[in-house]
Amino acid sequence: MKQHWLQTGNGKAVSCKQIPSLPSLEFNSALAEALENKKRVVSWFGMESGSDIRVFAVCSDTSHSALWVTATMFEAEQRSFPSLASRFPAVHLFECELYEQHGLLPENHPWLKPVRFEHGRKHSLGMHDYPFFPMDGAEVHEVGVGPVHAGVIEPGHFRFQCHGETVFHLEIQLGYQHRGLESLFLQKPLLRQAALAESITGDTSIGHVWAYAQAMEGLTGVTPPERAQWLRVIALELERLAMHIGDLGALSGDIAFLPGLSVYGRLRTEVINTSMALSGSRFGRGLIRPGGVVYDVDSQFLAEYLPRMLTHVEKDMDGINEMLIESPSVIPRLEHTGLLSTAVASEIGVVGFVARSSGIAMDSRHDHPYGGYVFLKSRMGAIPTFRWGDVEARTKLRIAEAKQSIQLIWLSLIHLNDQSSISMPCTTDQIQPDSLVVSMVEGWRGEVVHCVVTGPNRETLRYKIKDPSFHNWFGLAQALRNNGISDFPLCNKSFNLSYSGFDL
Amino acid sequence: MLNALKVRWAQGYQTVDHIRQVELNQRFRGLPVIESRACPEDCQACVEVCPSQAIQLSPVRIDLGKCIFCPDCSKVCPAEKIHFTPDYHLSCNEREGLVVGSQTQHPAVKTEERIKQIFGRSLKLRSVSAGGCNGCEMELNALANVNFDMGRFGIEFTASPRHADGLVLTGPISENMAPALQATFDAIPSPKIVIAVGACGISGGVFAASPALDRRFLEKIPVDLYIPGCPPHPLTFLNGLLDLLGKKYS
Numbered sequence: 001m002k003q004h005w006l007q008t009g010n011g012k013a014v015s016c017k018q019i020p021s022l023p024s025l026e027f028n029s030a031l032a033e034a035l036e037n038k039k040r041v042v043s044w045f046g047m048e049s050g051s052d053i054r055v056f057a058v059c060s061d062t063s064h065s066a067l068w069v070t071a072t073m074f075e076a077e078q079r080s081f082p083s084l085a086s087r088f089p090a091v092h093l094f095e096c097e098l099y100e101q102h103g104l105l106p107e108n109h110p111w112l113k114p115v116r117f118e119h120g121r122k123h124s125l126g127m128h129d130y131p132f133f134p135m136d137g138a139e140v141h142e143v144g145v146g147p148v149h150a151g152v153i154e155p156g157h158f159r160f161q162c163h164g165e166t167v168f169h170l171e172i173q174l175g176y177q178h179r180g181l182e183s184l185f186l187q188k189p190l191l192r193q194a195a196l197a198e199s200i201t202g203d204t205s206i207g208h209v210w211a212y213a214q215a216m217e218g219l220t221g222v223t224p225p226e227r228a229q230w231l232r233v234i235a236l237e238l239e240r241l242a243m244h245i246g247d248l249g250a251l252s253g254d255i256a257f258l259p260g261l262s263v264y265g266r267l268r269t270e271v272i273n274t275s276m277a278l279s280g281s282r283f284g285r286g287l288i289r290p291g292g293v294v295y296d297v298d299s300q301f302l303a304e305y306l307p308r309m310l311t312h313v314e315k316d317m318d319g320i321n322e323m324l325i326e327s328p329s330v331i332p333r334l335e336h337t338g339l340l341s342t343a344v345a346s347e348i349g350v351v352g353f354v355a356r357s358s359g360i361a362m363d364s365r366h367d368h369p370y371g372g373y374v375f376l377k378s379r380m381g382a383i384p385t386f387r388w389g390d391v392e393a394r395t396k397l398r399i400a401e402a403k404q405s406i407q408l409i410w411l412s413l414i415h416l417n418d419q420s421s422i423s424m425p426c427t428t429d430q431i432q433p434d435s436l437v438v439s440m441v442e443g444w445r446g447e448v449v450h451c452v453v454t455g456p457n458r459e460t461l462r463y464k465i466k467d468p469s470f471h472n473w474f475g476l477a478q479a480l481r482n483n484g485i486s487d488f489p490l491c492n493k494s495f496n497l498s499y500s501g502f503d504l
Numbered sequence: 505m506l507n508a509l510k511v512r513w514a515q516g517y518q519t520v521d522h523i524r525q526v527e528l529n530q531r532f533r534g535l536p537v538i539e540s541r542a543c544p545e546d547c548q549a550c551v552e553v554c555p556s557q558a559i560q561l562s563p564v565r566i567d568l569g570k571c572i573f574c575p576d577c578s579k580v581c582p583a584e585k586i587h588f589t590p591d592y593h594l595s596c597n598e599r600e601g602l603v604v605g606s607q608t609q610h611p612a613v614k615t616e617e618r619i620k621q622i623f624g625r626s627l628k629l630r631s632v633s634a635g636g637c638n639g640c641e642m643e644l645n646a647l648a649n650v651n652f653d654m655g656r657f658g659i660e661f662t663a664s665p666r667h668a669d670g671l672v673l674t675g676p677i678s679e680n681m682a683p684a685l686q687a688t689f690d691a692i693p694s695p696k697i698v699i700a701v702g703a704c705g706i707s708g709g710v711f712a713a714s715p716a717l718d719r720r721f722l723e724k725i726p727v728d729l730y731i732p733g734c735p736p737h738p739l740t741f742l743n744g745l746l747d748l749l750g751k752k753y754s
Binding site: 198295 | 507572575631632635639640643646675678679711
């Protein structure tokens with residue numbers, strides 16, 4: 001491991017010169033070896049410089065919080081590499097992305113599909129040419145849904161290959177939301193991109209802007225004041241709490257459990273209004289900036305407003321949770337629906353609460369702690385998981401995580417001391433030139449990963465974003481197999497993946 | 505059973521009755537107010553820091569159609585000229601009316617007699633997210649919850665464009681979504697209205713400079729109502745629509 005990889009940590013900048021530059025085949029075997037040894041590829045992306053393409057890979061080693069980086073260089077005439085996707089399906093989409101963004105062909109890739117139809121993509125396929133998997137048979141039929149769906153929701157196209165009511169295969173075509181985000185990050189001074197980070201996906205504003213801010217702090221060597229670290233934890237856990245509660249309401253609506261729809265809906269309002277009292281925005285926007293946070297809280301918020309909200313929401317949430325779990329119409333509808341077994345989940349590399357619902361204990365707050373979680377890690381207890389991987393497991397896990405978020409906010413409140421500073425200055429001349437930083441934050445869906453590469457004049461050469469949805473959409477497609485097509489909305493809500501976070 | 509009663513009791517009555525007069529938390533960033541005092545000489549701090557090019561100088565004006573209501577300009581201004589107020593009445597039917605300065609009028613929605621006559625009692629809307637980040641979409645969904653309960657005013661989102669009276673556009677219009685946006689608009693029977701929601705829908709927002717957008721739809725199709733925000737508060741949306749429809753309420 002050591003000779004092929006450079007060890008780094010979450011939010012820590014390393015000099016690009018120190019990163020091993022392996023010949024392409026050796027890079028591949030280094031990746032394969034890491035994957036065989038139960039490591040996980042956290043990011044794998046290319047960066048163009050002239051006619052050369054430098055490719056970086058980042059692996060995660062959960063056993064001791066380490067991240068490992070390595071790189072290779074593709075010169076002008078070299079535009080292919082042997083695919084690893086058949087042996088390690090978890091990396092299949094990274095390879096598709098390298099092909100779409102840079103024209104690097106993964107040879108013998110079993111499933112080389114368009115990823116998001118990037119602007120300036122290197123393949124010639126258009127949105128209308130998506131190569132759906134065809135299925136033949138006398139009683140086989142296809143159902144196409146989208147991009148515009150029935151509700152107020154982001155666009156995507158779902159193609160179901162069905163036998164009667166049963167789904168054999170679901171293929172998900174994304175890319176409708178593609179806004180060219182990664183290239184927008186290169187257009188302006190790096191330290192002024194917080195608002196863009198907040199708009200990667202609106203439901204994970206805090207998760208993404210924290211990942212961005214942590215990357216900036218790694219590059220500038222600035223440590224935010226302790227008070228800012230705790231306020232960030234509060235904001236992130238409020239976001240998680242609000243999204244889990246909101247999704248529990250949406251799930252209730254899908255199975256006609258109307259008390260859930262209305263009670264969870266109201267509780268979510270109380271939580272996001274607390275985010276508004278903290279940050280001026282119901283989605284926590286405008287709070288986190290490189291170097292710290294913009295707004296402080298007063299003693300009235302800390303001593304009254306927040307504790308009152310937490311106590312009240314927890315009490316009412318317990319009541320509606322109990323009603324949900326005990327209603328005879330609910331659990332039988334959820335159990336065995338949308339199964340994602342532990343074996344499939346780990347093979348395809350899903351992350352976040354979807355992985356935890358399928359029995360995989362992973363959580364970057366725990367595995368790669370940052371900010372206030374360095375302290376909270378030992379107080380969080382074991383990562384809550386469920387074995388079954390069905391909608392019931394994902395529902396119960398969200399209930400457990402919502403309660404854990406409330407506990408974490410209580411713990412953060414204890415540690416908000418009287419230090420007055422909430423921000424440290426972060427300036428462009430502090431940015432380390434020729435460096436790479438990997439920044440991970442556990443958003444409510446799972447790990448949000450931002451990788452930034454700077455050039456010799458402190459300019460941004462590459463900004464790579466990975467939302468947890470990048471891995472988990474394929475998990476949803478797998479979970480739908482052998483389910484009734486009418487179970488799709490329920491399965492979809494239990495995952496609630498991001499279109500804009502995937503499409504970038 | 506006892507628990508079900510407790511849950512029902514705790515739920516109480518949650519609907520916001522007086523949606524015109526609700527006072528939001530003082531920290532909420534709604535309408536920016538620009539003081540009339542002079543800028544320091546050659547100062548461009550607010551323009552430089554603005555993530556969506558919403559600010560013009562001499563005199564300082566903020567285009568709410570571009571503004572994402574982040575606190576950045578108010579924090580860098582050495583003269584403290586800009587501050588955000590919790591005023592959420594931001595909608596307007598004229599694009600120019602969204603530009604606010606120290607002397608300009610408060611953005612307002614004029615009731616259009618024709619729209620009031622046709623849709624005043626019932627308005628069904630089809631939402632299209634064309635590159636939206638899910639912020640606006642979640643706030644539009646919140647309009648249906650027990651707090652805002654938009655249905656009580658006869659305004660609802662509908663599943664099929666064929667059943668709709670208008671289009672609600674969110675997002676900066678990605679080129680990958682532009683054909684589907686046009687097809688959805690075409691499928692809505694006339695007469696129909698168009699409502700542009702959020703900085704992205706109105707101007708492209710923080711994505712305006714991206715080559716991956718195709719905003720030609722808005723060059724052809726006139727917009728009846730602009731609802732600024734990033735995302736707009738549900739009350740901004742609801743008040744804007746009720747004004748447009750000339751609904752009497754207190």
